[in-house]
Amino acid sequence: MSKYLLNKFLFMVDRDPELVERYRSEPRELVAWWEAECANTVLNCHGGEASTWLRFDEVEREALATHDHVKLFELGAHPFLTLTLFIALFERDNTEPLEYQKSYGARLAHFAMPYPDIAT
Amino acid sequence: MATVVAVIASTHHPFYYRASTATGEDRPPFADEWTSKILAFRETLTRARPDVLVMVGSDHFHQLWLDNMPQFLVGKAPHYDANWYNEEREFGLPRMLLKGQEDLSGHILRAGLDAGFDLAFSNELRIDHSITCPIITLRPEADLPIVPIYTNIFAPPLPQPKRFVQLGAAIREIVESWPSHLRVAVIGTGHLSLELGGPRQFGPHGPDPEFDQRAVEWIANGDLDGCLREVTLDSLHSPGNATHGFMDFMLMMGVAGAGVKADYVDTLDLFHTMEAYFTWYPNGAPAA
Secondary structure: OOOOHHHHHHHHHHHOHHHHHHHHHHHHHHHHHHHHHOOOOOOOOOHOOOOOOOOOOOHHHHHHHHHHHHHHHHOOHHHHHHHHHHHHHHHHHHOOHHHHHHHHHHHHOOOOOOOOOOOO | OOOOEEEOOOOOOOHHHHHHHHHHHHHOOHHHHHHHHHHHHHHHOOOOOEEEEEEEOOOOOOOOOOOOOEEEEEEOOOEEEEEOOOHHHHOOOOOOOEEOOOOHHHHHHHHHHHHHOOOEEOOOOOOHHHHHHHHHHHOOOOOOOOOOOEEEOOOOOOOHHHHHHHHHHHHHHHHHHHOOOOOOEEEEOOOOOOOOOOOOOOOOOOOHHHHHHHHHHHHHOOHHHHHHHOOOOOOHHHHOHHHHHHHHHHHHHHHHHHOOOOOEEEEEEEEOOOEEEEOOOOOOOOOO
């Protein structure tokens, strides 16, 4: 299990407008592409110096591929990263202000303190 | 030597810019009261007539990332571009360009290292809303040179709360030992109780109004003893999962000094989080 890699996915997709749109429209394809092409990128280093060992496990891959932010929370992905990206994906469908943000919180209502550990 | 003419601590609410500039049907019902409070707060900085702003905030996974995460970082650059694509997208924040005060950055780095704080530095830093929000609220002209200081309140393991207080006290001493005749304001932003990406987010108030009330009293009274007695890295989970941003308020209490009451205190109970605004005048309140 790699909370770091989940966070790296959320971080890298969130900062790229094109990847945000691809993740909204074709999440499973985008996750597969990102894991193959980007997961081992060392930021600020060229491709010849990529890492060799980073990969999702099946649960993580499926959570990302199905936009399952509740599972991401359970897995200890950083809540700020998940929230920011998912607002970018789905706030546009709101029919009233903060509708998505509130429903996002409501779907997490079964979590009691302490929340899943987010330390990486 | 330089003079610290104001110490200012506040929340940083990225929705303020959009709320305060919205008109007609887009303008939220709380915008007028919020704007009125911000204008009064802004006046507390204007009256101090600062030349330079030391700005304490926290990068929200914009430039600083988990492959290379500093605990405390000082910007040292002639300019700072500001705000990021995802802040434009979510909050409507404008792109900004701020001048840097490199001489003071260098002084803080040298003196901070010598005082036992192993400060990281950056010669090319794009700053985010933790620093641009107080620019927008307190100095929208964005005309004064800044020294940005980032703290890690975001990516555990975090420094202990007392370390934030110690760094704040050191920043005060270091700025006052800067061989300059300039007038410096130290401005820092954090959070009261706050939940982001958890079940208690975006409620009608902050997630823990009782914590907020105690926190405002600690800050307003400079009650570092009481605050440090109750606040730990573990305890901050309880008021809300993003409440570790309160440690930036603790840093600013360290800048203001233990037991020193704030000269100006104001709050605004908003949805999602409570806003709070504090100003100290170390040399007495300037004439209006």
